Amino acid sequence: MKFWKKMALGSTAVLAAMSLAACSNGSSNSSSSSEPKESSTGSGKVTLWVDTARVSWYKNVVKDFEKKYPKIKVKVTQNPNGSANAKTDVGKDPSKAADVFGVPNDQLGQMAEAGYINPVSPQDTKEIKENDVPEAYNGAEWKGKLYAYPYSEQAQTIYYNKSKLSAEDVKEWKTLTSKGVVATDFTNAYVMWPVMFSAGTKLYGSNGEEVKGSTFDSQNGVNALKWYAAQKKNKGVMQTSNALNQLKKGNAQAILDGPWNAANIKKILGKNLGVAPYPTIEVGGKKVQMEAFLGIECFAINSHTKNAKASATLAKFLTSKEQQLVVHKNAGEIPVNKAAQNTSVIKNDPVATAVIQMSKPGYSVIQPKLPQMAIFWNEAAPLISGTYDGKIKPAQYKAKLAKLQKDISKK
Template sequence: MKFWKKMALGSTAVLAAMSLAACSNGSSNSSSSSSSNKSANLTLWVDTEQVPYYKQIAKEFTKKNKNIKVRVVQSPNGSANAKTDVGKDPSKAADVFEVPNDQLGQMAEAGYINPLSPSATKDIKANYISVASKGVTWKNKIYAFPYAQQAQTIYYNKSKLSANDVKDWKTLTSKGVVATDFTNAYVMWPVMFSAGTKLYGDNGEDLKGSTMNSQNGVNALKWYAAQKNNKGVMQTSNALNQLKKGNAQAILDGPWNAANIKKILGKNFAVAKYPKIDVGGKKVQMEAFLGIEGFAVNSHTKNAKAASDLAAYITNKKAQLIAHKEAGQIPVLKAAVNSSAVKSDPVAEAVIEMAKPGNSVLQPMLPQMATFWNEAAPLISGTYDGKIKPAQYKAKLAKLQKDISKK
């Protein structure tokens, strides 16, 4: 689930002159915008800071589809709340909207979105990185056009910390201060994965497959609790501000904030994959949640073909590269991932490394994730601040596992 907000935009002036390829994968043998002869008026919901450049991308789409008009507006409450906003009245929601992958299962079950067409499904499976197609798949069917991968990394001041320092949590927190947020389950829960627990099994769809009610889960809670007395760890809901003030030399954050962090650190900006941590007597890789951002088509749209064409178009190669240039989004289309612009970007390099198995876990899409987010955060923060005592660990883990497994 998205508990974050992404960075401010750069210039959009260059976009007007760019002509985007019609197909979602940028190849010449597939056309996803040579759409119906029927005229259509479409609405596209995106996050506030994305409106300027998606307006330009939509303008190029309408040049190629003169019978279709597109209105680009900000999501009512941000893409993080897509399920809630669409659910208020699907018939009045946007034809196409941005959505994080962990909500797709809930939206599919509620009937807000339909599986993509066979041709779009084939294209995504063939031309996008495998974790992207997996990330938008629910019960073996693809429900959204993916456009970005998001995993947190460690950003640090390289005048204070070396590349070697940030490879291990113990060294990192003895030589500097890392600011993070133990009230945010998106940020801190993945320590549970490092400890060896699973959330909804190996594939994230097994309702009875969670294993946090175990010694491994207890070990993770012990790690959270130990950080309270670690002088090199700062609890904060505004890590950026602490980095700016110089109170912290490193933060755990995502690509959506890279531009802001670069402004703060300037020539001392550096980024790397997460460090190793000691959990349960073992040194393991600190993991992160991996999220896939996508665009879904409202099942209640009166212009399904045109809406699908638009969703495919705004996730094609050039559109993904624009999103990378303007907002630091990390592409998922193979052709975009392999572009020089992405390969030369240290943030993209670190995110792509974190996206690999063993470094991150794809956010599950079960509807019960809503319960998970609500209950996981207070468990972590309560353990960290000592309000939840060691004698309570097993009972708290048992309750969480039971609650998130209910049908």
């Protein structure tokens, strides 16, 4: 289970919108297209934290890096508790943490405020803005400055059994749930909260950085809760904490999931694998696009590093077009580099094309980076599940929304 979903589950029990209009006209621009001069690359030893399952193949990546930059030696080890917990692991003792580490974008604001990371150099910022899709840049930005090097995007899509459902069937929730069963989890705010976005509400404003910018304490928010409640009576909707298992058993013909589970889903469905952007749903009497959270995976540089130039050189290399494609090959993640997205390997990957569509504005919202999100995760899930189960009655909707909005808006 990838860290975006893990973070949301962990936070609720406690947790990784894309405009691709400019694909560089097929050009091969990438973060590596304008390599730094040798004098600015730095030298010495640098440590790198990656998730446990990635250590082995990142060691091969590092071998290529060291051939290109022989004055820099890199030690690859695993994030102590995974990239999903980068903020916590670095915060224990920044001076002992890795120089470069993987981190989901929603932690960058907190890490920047704590002084764990510094803004990316103006030159690298410029190149990232030019070479990556806008949502990747926006996801790694905090208060007007870029704080990490983005390399992949995470947005959920719908996976379905093509022998049971057609591409036309999955375009609308109403049709999907009348012709088959979709398994999902109403106890997971990461999965289900974005219906609130579909209903027309905002979470921390338009940019996800406004503490007082949430608008779900409204009729639009009530409409979203009514949608959750209505799904309890929908025979085509299955509540489960293990949708993958229900798909495997054949009890469900479709699930809402992310690219982190694509390999497992492919094993289950084989030639019957179908992937598509989310369907439209009816909320408040209007047909709207069902939305998802968008997460951006990044590499950040420890502000306590003794080799800042070498660390930046490594982070830049790891997030180049070529290396983003390596990550796609090994982990199935979707690159954010425009030229990488324009390659045949990505264009011919149905999971990638569906995720890229879901990453566009109107299909997903970048996860906010505010520290108050910890409160949000804890309180949003019970609100959604309680509404779905019917434990929270319609007469309570407005008050419950008002309480949540107040609780997550405290500075």
